[in-house]
Amino acid sequence: MQVQGSVQEVSSSDGCLNDSLEDEILAFLIDGEAQLHTYDDLTKVNPVTPTTVLRCLQARYSVKVFYTHAGCTLVALNPFRPVPELYSLDVMKEYHNAAQLKPHIFIVAEEAYRNVQGQLGPVNQSLVVSGESGAGKTWTSRCLMKYYATVAAPSSVVESHDTVERIERRVLDSNPIMEAFGMTVGLLSF
Ligand SMILES: Nc1ncnc2c1ncn2[C@@H]1O[C@H](COP(=O)(O)OP(=O)(O)OP(=O)(O)O)[C@@H](O)[C@H]1O
Numbered sequence: 001m002q003v004q005g006s007v008q009e010v011s012s013s014d015g016c017l018n019d020s021l022e023d024e025i026l027a028f029l030i031d032g033e034a035q036l037h038t039y040d041d042l043t044k045v046n047p048v049t050p051t052t053v054l055r056c057l058q059a060r061y062s063v064k065v066f067y068t069h070a071g072c073t074l075v076a077l078n079p080f081r082p083v084p085e086l087y088s089l090d091v092m093k094e095y096h097n098a099a100q101l102k103p104h105i106f107i108v109a110e111e112a113y114r115n116v117q118g119q120l121g122p123v124n125q126s127l128v129v130s131g132e133s134g135a136g137k138t139w140t141s142r143c144l145m146k147y148y149a150t151v152a153a154p155s156s157v158v159e160s161h162d163t164v165e166r167i168e169r170r171v172l173d174s175n176p177i178m179e180a181f182g183m184t185v186g187l188l189s190f
């Protein structure tokens with residue numbers, strides 16, 4: 001996925017406002033250039049503009065960080081290459097057992113899983129995976145399915161593997177139906 005942004009893109013009908021916003025953007029981008037990749041939540045970016053947000057994502061991408069929070073939403077960048085160390089069984093277990101970890105699709109997965117297993121009774125959950133064609137929606141849906149099959153059925157490796165395959169296939173089989181209705185959104189509900 002290409003992430004591009006430039007300060008020249010900022011425009012406003014109010015000249016003064018425009019100037020001061022441009023100054024703020026420049027200060028953020030130039031003075032804080034070395035820190036751009038450290039913004040793990042885009043709501044902390046200030047000023048929040050397409051330019052600043054895209055530059056942060058670009059900076060994170062360049063240091064091989066592909067997930068960033070945006071409040072309760074997670075932004076996933078397609079690495080366009082295998083990154084097996086991000087999706088291993090150990091990483092799944094880590095996210096299943098720990099509370100505060102780096103942004104990852106498994107954080108979203110775990111939060112929904114915990115809500116379903118809520119102490120006061122299960123709460124139905126939906127995960128919406130959206131993005132342009134090729135953004136990685138199918139990949140992300142697979143990751144979610146693998147995660148749930150792994151954390152929910154860990155007792156037998158064989159059984160767990162079968163479950164993963166079966167659930168994964170069901171979700172992927174539903175894609176043509178969604179696409180027939182022109183939906184570019186993957187929706188997982190449970
Ligand atoms: N996190 C990732 N790590 C490695 N490869 C990825 C990742 N996300 C996506 N890809 C790869 O990028 C390509 C496109 O991803 P995918 O098919 O999931 O996109 P999509 O959004 O479902 O596209 P479409 O809407 O056209 O069906 C695939 O080859 C996929 O393996």
